[in-house]
Amino acid sequence: MTSYNELAEVYEWLISDAKLTPAEFAASFDDVISLLPSNARVLDCSCGTGQLAVGLAGRGMQVAATDASEAMVRRTAELAEEFGAPVRAERANWEELPDHFDDETFDMVFCVGNSLHHAEGARGRDAALESMSRLLRPGGRLVLTSRNWELVRSRGSRLDISDHLVRRNGRDAVVIYRWDIASQWEEEHHIEIAIAQVDAAGPVLVRSELLSCWPYRHDELTAELHQAGLRTERSTYNPEAENYTVVASKA
Numbered sequence: 001m002t003s004y005n006e007l008a009e010v011y012e013w014l015i016s017d018a019k020l021t022p023a024e025f026a027a028s029f030d031d032v033i034s035l036l037p038s039n040a041r042v043l044d045c046s047c048g049t050g051q052l053a054v055g056l057a058g059r060g061m062q063v064a065a066t067d068a069s070e071a072m073v074r075r076t077a078e079l080a081e082e083f084g085a086p087v088r089a090e091r092a093n094w095e096e097l098p099d100h101f102d103d104e105t106f107d108m109v110f111c112v113g114n115s116l117h118h119a120e121g122a123r124g125r126d127a128a129l130e131s132m133s134r135l136l137r138p139g140g141r142l143v144l145t146s147r148n149w150e151l152v153r154s155r156g157s158r159l160d161i162s163d164h165l166v167r168r169n170g171r172d173a174v175v176i177y178r179w180d181i182a183s184q185w186e187e188e189h190h191i192e193i194a195i196a197q198v199d200a201a202g203p204v205l206v207r208s209e210l211l212s213c214w215p216y217r218h219d220e221l222t223a224e225l226h227q228a229g230l231r232t233e234r235s236t237y238n239p240e241a242e243n244y245t246v247v248a249s250k251a
């Protein structure tokens with residue numbers, strides 16, 4: 001079961017240097033944000049620690065932020081308070097979103113940062129995408145970023161250990177990913193993430209979590225978006241690149 005409640009406290013060690021602040025995180029989506037009016041209504045439906053939501057609010061947008069993890073939502077609310085950003089932060093799974101917001105509320109919904117693979121298989125993804133689609137106004141857009149699972153699966157089960165220390169909040173850490181790749185695409189896969197904070201003068205502090213995920217091919221995702229009433233406008237998918245972004249609009 002994926003909870004992120006352990007990782008929430010140390011999540012900044014997993015965010016790249018270039019996206020650490022809310023302004024920097026939002027700027028990484030400038031190409032799609034430029035399609036929005038300045039007072040647009042936007043939802044980040046897997047908000048994590050809230051950098052994107054707070055960054056969007058800093059640009060004057062009306063922002064809602066949701067996540068399945070209570071601990072992540074708490075961190076988003078804390079970040080919003082720190083920046084004086086008016087963000088409506090609530091705990092909700094993707095399937096629960098229609099209980100929290102009216103249909104056709106948002107101009108843009110973000111589901112970014114390797115989140116969608118946590119939906120349980122094709123059925124879970126369909127339900128998640130259906131919820132996101134319902135909340136978009138006609139012409140509104142879903143912005144989704146994804147791991148390239150074709151590439152990840154081709155490498156098989158393995159261990160990735162960072163070859164440098166990651167420094168956050170004055171502490172260095174080694175970041176470890178353990179990939180448990182099942183033999184079939186549709187089976188449950190696992191990623192174990194460990195953050196080992198190291199300090200020559202003190203104990204090594206380790207936080208880790210075993211996350212479940214269900215991979216999908218880019219073609220499958222395109223078909224599933226279509227099924228949910230979303231037409232892919234652009235995709236950066238490249239068989240050799242680690243990640244890609246899909247922008248899909250609601251008919």
Ligand SMILES: C[S@@+](CC[C@H](N)C(=O)[O-])C[C@H]1O[C@@H](n2cnc3c(N)ncnc32)[C@H](O)[C@@H]1O
Pocket residue numbers: 002003004015045046047048049066067068069072092093094095111112113114115118119
């Ligand atoms: C890898 S993190 C990405 C967080 C953030 N979007 C970012 O880019 O840093 C994945 C997030 O998806 C959330 N998540 C996982 N399953 C979910 C679900 N069924 N509904 C909503 N959020 C979910 C997790 O709690 C976690 O915060």
